[in-house]
Amino acid sequence: MSEKALYQEIGLVNTRKMFEVAMKGKFAIPAYNFNNMEQLQAIVNGCVASDSPFILQVSSGARKYADQTLLRWMAQGAVEMIKAQGTPLKFALHLDHGDTFELCKSCIETGFSSVMIDGSHHPYDKNVEETRKVVEYAHKYDVTVEGELGVLAGIEDDVVAAKSIYTQPDQVVDFVKKTGVDSLAISIGTSHGAYKFKAAQCTRNAQGILEPPPLRFDILEEIEKRIPGFPIVLHGASSVVQKYVDMINKFGGKMEDAVGIPEAQLRKAATSAVCKINIDSDGRLAMTGAIRKAFAENPKEFDPRKYLGPARDELKSLIIDKNKNVLGSAGHGKEIFA
Numbered sequence: 326m327s328e329k330a331l332y333q334e335i336g337l338v339n340t341r342k343m344f345e346v347a348m349k350g351k352f353a354i355p356a357y358n359f360n361n362m363e364q365l366q367a368i369v370n371g372c373v374a375s376d377s378p379f380i381l382q383v384s385s386g387a388r389k390y391a392d393q394t395l396l397r398w399m400a401q402g403a404v405e406m407i408k409a410q411g412t413p414l415k416f417a418l419h420l421d422h423g424d425t426f427e428l429c430k431s432c433i434e435t436g437f438s439s440v441m442i443d444g445s446h447h448p449y450d451k452n453v454e455e456t457r458k459v460v461e462y463a464h465k466y467d468v469t470v471e472g473e474l475g476v477l478a479g480i481e482d483d484v485v486a487a488k489s490i491y492t493q494p495d496q497v498v499d500f501v502k503k504t505g506v507d508s509l510a511i512s513i514g515t516s517h518g519a520y521k522f523k524a525a526q527c528t529r530n531a532q533g534i535l536e537p538p539p540l541r542f543d544i545l546e547e548i549e550k551r552i553p554g555f556p557i558v559l560h561g562a563s564s565v566v567q568k569y570v571d572m573i574n575k576f577g578g579k580m581e582d583a584v585g586i587p588e589a590q591l592r593k594a595a596t597s598a599v600c601k602i603n604i605d606s607d608g609r610l611a612m613t614g615a616i617r618k619a620f621a622e623n624p625k626e627f628d629p630r631k632y633l634g635p636a637r638d639e640l641k642s643l644i645i646d647k648n649k650n651v652l653g654s655a656g657h658g659k660e661i662f663a
């Protein structure tokens with residue numbers, strides 16, 4: 326029996342039911358990161374507009390940037406904002422890349438409904454031990470836990486790894502059994518940030534745009550065979566939408582050879598046991614493109630609402646597009662929460 330957790334009082338949900346429905350329905354739940362009000366409004370309103378279940382993610386970097394207390398109350402504000410719109414939609418508030426038991430515990434105590442303990446940089450036994458400890462604590466409150474096996478390449482503020490190490494299918498049964506995690510993040514060729522592959526790893530198409538190597542669906546299939554029906558998570562799953570890279574470059578930016586995961590591969594992943602797909606960089610690109618455009622076109626403007634507003638609109642339209650056309654989560658909100 327779990328004790329009543331703060332997240333339930335706030336009106337948040339854990340990820341369990343969302344993943345069950347996503348697995349059966351062959352789609353994936355989007356997990357969007359946020360640090361500020363405009364991102365939060367765009368994510369929430371984009372998901373309400375497309376009736377999509379979603380996970381709102383907070384990284385350690387976001388907690389440092391925006392203040393952990395403020396972020397948690399902003400999430401609570403979003404619950405109330407959704408209710409005021411008269412929709413039954415609910416969401417999970419998730420710690421992204423938690424790196425210690427203490428951080429996970431603190432998030433659970435302050436209202437998170439789901440946490441990731443990312444022990445992927447530790448040796449296997451230490452990863453198992455840390456993850457098990459978080460699961461034991463989290464499950465007392467019916468908070469769901471995501472673990473990670475395998476290492477993603479890529480560099481972001483707080484998430485750093487020089488090269489990827491694919492998840493070894495032979496380890497997953499043991500890891501899931503020993504830790505008791507609710508979902509597992511794996512490494513099959515995705516990576517964090519807007520420069521997911523070096524030019525030397527890619528080919529160039531007729532327009533000179535880099536085309537990356539395909540994801541390792543063979544590894545994903547092996548993992549699915551070992552733990553059938555178990556929810557899998559893909560990190561580093563931004564497509565690095567070319568339209569936004571072009572917008573940034575057109576209006577004074579310099580993002581050469583930015584490259585992500587092609588949408589067709591994410592659509593394919595979403596129909597498999599992949600139940601959660603993490604997207605942060607695409608949102609950053611959409612907002613940056615819109616802000617650069619607003620600055621270039623209105624050089625006299627100095628009201629932040631005049632450039633943050635268009636950035637928020639652009640992010641909302643990206644979210645709706647992802648939910649409808651990439652993850653397939655659009656239209657499933659009422660099915661889960663009504």
Ligand code: G3H
Pocket residue numbers: 358384385386387421422481482483484517560605606
């Ligand atoms: O996986 C990393 C997320 O994109 C969060 O990035 O650490 O810069 O907030 P951040």
Ligand code: 13P
Pocket residue numbers: 358421422516517518519559560561562563564603604605606607
């Ligand atoms: P992207 O950098 O590809 O958006 O990945 C985000 C992520 O994995 C957050 O945990």
Ligand code: ZN
Pocket residue numbers: 422484517560561603
């Ligand atoms: Zn990640």
